[in-house]
Amino acid sequence: MAKRKKSDKKKSPIAITVIAWAIVVLFLIRLVQVFEPLIRNQFFMKGITGPLFASWRLTSLGSVFLSSATYMVLSLAGIVALVGFLRLHRWSWVLLMAWTGGSLIISLVEYFYSRPNYAVMASNVIIAFALNNTEVQRIFGIRRDDGLSL
Amino acid sequence: MASVSDRPTAPVTASDLDLLRKFEPVVSYTKGEQFFPTHVEHYISECSLWEHHPDGRDELLIRQGELTMEKLIESRPAAFGSVRYLRFIEPLSLAESAQVLGDQLLLRRKLGGYFHAGIGRLARGGILPRLLDGLFSLSFVMRGKVSAATAAAAELDYSEMFSEDPRYTYYGRVTRQNGWTILQYWFFFCFNSWRSGFHGVNDHESDWEMVSIYLYEAGGELIPEWAAYASHDFKGDDLRRRWDDTQELKIAELSHPVIFAGAGSHASYFRRGEYQAEVNLPLPGWFSGLIHTWNKMWTETLGQPAINSFHIPFVDFARGDGLTIGPGQLQTWSPVLMDESTPWASQYRGLWGLFARDPISGENAPAGPMYNRDGSSRNSWYDPLGFAGLDKVPPPPQMLQMLAENCRKISQRQEELEYLIPKKAVELQAKGARLEGMEGNPHLAKQYGALEKEINMLSSEVRNLRREVWENIALFQGLTRRQEQMKAGGQDDLRAHIHHLADPDDSTQVLRFDRAAETWAAISLSLLMFAIAAIIYFAPGFIWAGLAIILILFVVAESFLRGAFVQTVGRITLILAMISALILFFHFWKWIIVGALVTMGISLMVQRLRELTG
Numbered sequence: 001m002a003k004r005k006k007s008d009k010k011k012s013p014i015a016i017t018v019i020a021w022a023i024v025v026l027f028l029i030r031l032v033q034v035f036e037p038l039i040r041n042q043f044f045m046k047g048i049t050g051p052l053f054a055s056w057r058l059t060s061l062g063s064v065f066l067s068s069a070t071y072m073v074l075s076l077a078g079i080v081a082l083v084g085f086l087r088l089h090r091w092s093w094v095l096l097m098a099w100t101g102g103s104l105i106i107s108l109v110e111y112f113y114s115r116p117n118y119a120v121m122a123s124n125v126i127i128a129f130a131l132n133n134t135e136v137q138r139i140f141g142i143r144r145d146d147g148l149s150l
Numbered sequence: 151m152a153s154v155s156d157r158p159t160a161p162v163t164a165s166d167l168d169l170l171r172k173f174e175p176v177v178s179y180t181k182g183e184q185f186f187p188t189h190v191e192h193y194i195s196e197c198s199l200w201e202h203h204p205d206g207r208d209e210l211l212i213r214q215g216e217l218t219m220e221k222l223i224e225s226r227p228a229a230f231g232s233v234r235y236l237r238f239i240e241p242l243s244l245a246e247s248a249q250v251l252g253d254q255l256l257l258r259r260k261l262g263g264y265f266h267a268g269i270g271r272l273a274r275g276g277i278l279p280r281l282l283d284g285l286f287s288l289s290f291v292m293r294g295k296v297s298a299a300t301a302a303a304a305e306l307d308y309s310e311m312f313s314e315d316p317r318y319t320y321y322g323r324v325t326r327q328n329g330w331t332i333l334q335y336w337f338f339f340c341f342n343s344w345r346s347g348f349h350g351v352n353d354h355e356s357d358w359e360m361v362s363i364y365l366y367e368a369g370g371e372l373i374p375e376w377a378a379y380a381s382h383d384f385k386g387d388d389l390r391r392r393w394d395d396t397q398e399l400k401i402a403e404l405s406h407p408v409i410f411a412g413a414g415s416h417a418s419y420f421r422r423g424e425y426q427a428e429v430n431l432p433l434p435g436w437f438s439g440l441i442h443t444w445n446k447m448w449t450e451t452l453g454q455p456a457i458n459s460f461h462i463p464f465v466d467f468a469r470g471d472g473l474t475i476g477p478g479q480l481q482t483w484s485p486v487l488m489d490e491s492t493p494w495a496s497q498y499r500g501l502w503g504l505f506a507r508d509p510i511s512g513e514n515a516p517a518g519p520m521y522n523r524d525g526s527s528r529n530s531w532y533d534p535l536g537f538a539g540l541d542k543v544p545p546p547p548q549m550l551q552m553l554a555e556n557c558r559k560i561s562q563r564q565e566e567l568e569y570l571i572p573k574k575a576v577e578l579q580a581k582g583a584r585l586e587g588m589e590g591n592p593h594l595a596k597q598y599g600a601l602e603k604e605i606n607m608l609s610s611e612v613r614n615l616r617r618e619v620w621e622n623i624a625l626f627q628g629l630t631r632r633q634e635q636m637k638a639g640g641q642d643d644l645r646a647h648i649h650h651l652a653d654p655d656d657s658t659q660v661l662r663f664d665r666a667a668e669t670w671a672a673i674s675l676s677l678l679m680f681a682i683a684a685i686i687y688f689a690p691g692f693i694w695a696g697l698a699i700i701l702i703l704f705v706v707a708e709s710f711l712r713g714a715f716v717q718t719v720g721r722i723t724l725i726l727a728m729i730s731a732l733i734l735f736f737h738f739w740k741w742i743i744v745g746a747l748v749t750m751g752i753s754l755m756v757q758r759l760r761e762l763t764g
Binding site for chain 2: 094097098100101104105107108109111112113118121122124125128129131132134142
């Protein structure tokens with residue numbers, strides 16, 4: 001009897017590897033974005049040194065904390081999405097697409113109103129296009145074999 | 151499928167009126183319908199006659215109460231560009247308008263049978279179509295429009311007319327063309343209240359609707375084969391259904407096709423239901439081109455389903471839960487014969503109601519059964535076969551003869567070809583031999599060139615003749631198969647001729663949370679306006695970003711209610727990614743081009759080296 005081949009598993013499309021790596025890169029960049037302003041404001045040395053709100057408006061320190069918190073949420077969501085993504089769960093595709101969309105909105109707002117992080121923008125663009133790949137959508141059950149979107 | 155022998159028949163010798171009565175339709179209206187088919191004489195007596203001159207002036211020709219059928223058709227010369235029209239409702243003062251609107255409410259309370267839209271049309275489209283709908287509503291400020299008071303007054307007047315003479319009338323016409331006997335049923339309504347009564351596209355004074363039944367002769371009897379109903383958005387082949395298509399065409403009392411009439415619009419449908427009619431916006435050419443290019447990239451490059459947001463959804467409610475008129479019903483028809491010699495039909499080319507000066511004509515009244523609004527002849531009148539795409543279809547008994555005749559012609563041509571091809575082939579070979587004999591003789595170069603040209607032409611001719619033989623064989627087989635099928639009594643696909651089938655909405659499938667989605671559809675546009683106003687007031691520095699984010703949030707909320715969250719999130723992210731990609735290219739084009747060239751170079755080098763090392 002002929003021996004069975006070692007691996008009958010279908011090969012995942014390259015887009016999945018690209019997405020996974022892009023998420024890792026983004027996670028690292030986002031981590032820098034979380035900690036860099038906190039370090040700059042000596043949060044780890046001195047703690048919170050001033051008020052976060054002044055007459056219902058955010059102070060500059062408040063803005064730093066808000067943006068760090070936002071990036072932290074984005075980083076954590078990215079990790080959750082990555083875990084689900086590597087396990088090929090449908091929800092992770094949706095979460096990742098929504099996460100990428102949110103991240104792209106932030107990048108575009110930054111582009112038009114301050115200084116954008118082009119590496120983040122580029123990573124998000126790659127992830128968005130890779131997630132739109134027909135093969136990837138089929139694997140995650142977003143698109144049926146007849147091309148119909150579910 | 152019912153066989154031909156089950157169909158109702160009428161003797162060929164039957165009078166036109168008997169024929170019309172034998173196959174007259176049953177029309178089922180929607181609850182809340184305010185206008186029903188009526189007779190034109192009474193309507194005319196309630197109208198005034200006007201002339202709209204090219205200089206914009208409107209001239210009263212005959213006062214209300216003085217107009218008769220004879221006066222209507224009197225010859226009156228008019229300048230090019232003028233429009234003659236009837237006016238059912240005279241201009242109303244503010245007090246009169248308030249009075250008729252109040253009386254309309256009382257009348258509706260008295261008659262009962264209220265109309266409820268259910269899942270409204272706005273909940274059936276996305277937020278962009280809703281935004282465009284808002285603009286469409288605003289466009290009435292610029293365009294001519296029939297006022298709500300006019301609609302109310304028309305409803306009151308019709309109610310009064312009906313109480314004086316309670317008849318439901320159709321105008322029947324029998325005509326014969328190319329072996330078909332065509333029965334046309336024309337219905338006249340005093341008013342089209344689609345917009346004011348049923349959230350539709352337009353209102354206009356007077357309305358003409360028509361359905362046709364096509365009969366063929368066999369054994370001295372006339373047998374119905376097709377029924378065609380005039381409807382929005384459809385034309386030609388799509389308008390007709392075969393008599394034995396029981397899924398599409400309902401037949402009452404053995405010989406009476408059933409029509410489900412659109413509420414207010416009176417358009418005719420084969421099946422009861424709610425039909426989504428779409429009004430496409432008249433966009434400038436460059437913008438349409440831009441959308442076309444975008445859609446091409448969106449569907450072909452990015453593999454996304456096509457988006458057509460530049461239309462406004464309107465619903466034509468053909469529920470058939472209201473009054474039903476026709477044989478076997480409580481209310482029956484009063485038929486009137488009509489043909490080219492009917493004076494009011496042939497000699498009055500003007501509009502049958504108010505000329506509202508609407509440039510896109512939606513609110514202008516229609517002309518009569520024989521004419522278009524511009525006075526030209528109406529194709530459903532002069533070409534009733536072409537109107538339903540039947541000009542190319544022979545009646546069934548003639549079909550067999552025509553198939554046999556086609557087969558005979560093909561056989562004859564095949565015989566000709568059998569003789570012709572060998573003759574030409576031998577001629578070609580002879581010329582080929584002569585050409586070979588010329589080779590190596592430079593002094594025959596000129597003759598050689600001419601002969602070569604001749605040979606090429608002959609070769610092409612022989613090739614075409616041989617191809618024709620094979621094409622004829624295939625065609626002959628097809629025709630023979632069809633002949634055999636017809637002789638065996640089998641018929642082809644009932645709906646093979648239909649390109650676009652009118653399908654009613656499955657309203658249960660449209661929305662995820664019916665009530666919430668409807669409420670959202672009703673208030674979302676206003677909420678959007680409030681949010682925009684808030685941004686302008688509180689954060690004017692972030693107006694564009696704010697607008698974009700608000701729009702995205704609204705679209706996502708909408709998609710959640712419509713059960714299209716995943717698809718919408720994907721689309722939005724993709725659009726954002728495309729914008730970001732453009733920005734990245736704008737800033738880093740040099741690096742991107744260098745990177746692409748280096749990658750291509752490496753890839754090519756790897757391929758070539760692999761080839762070399764083999």
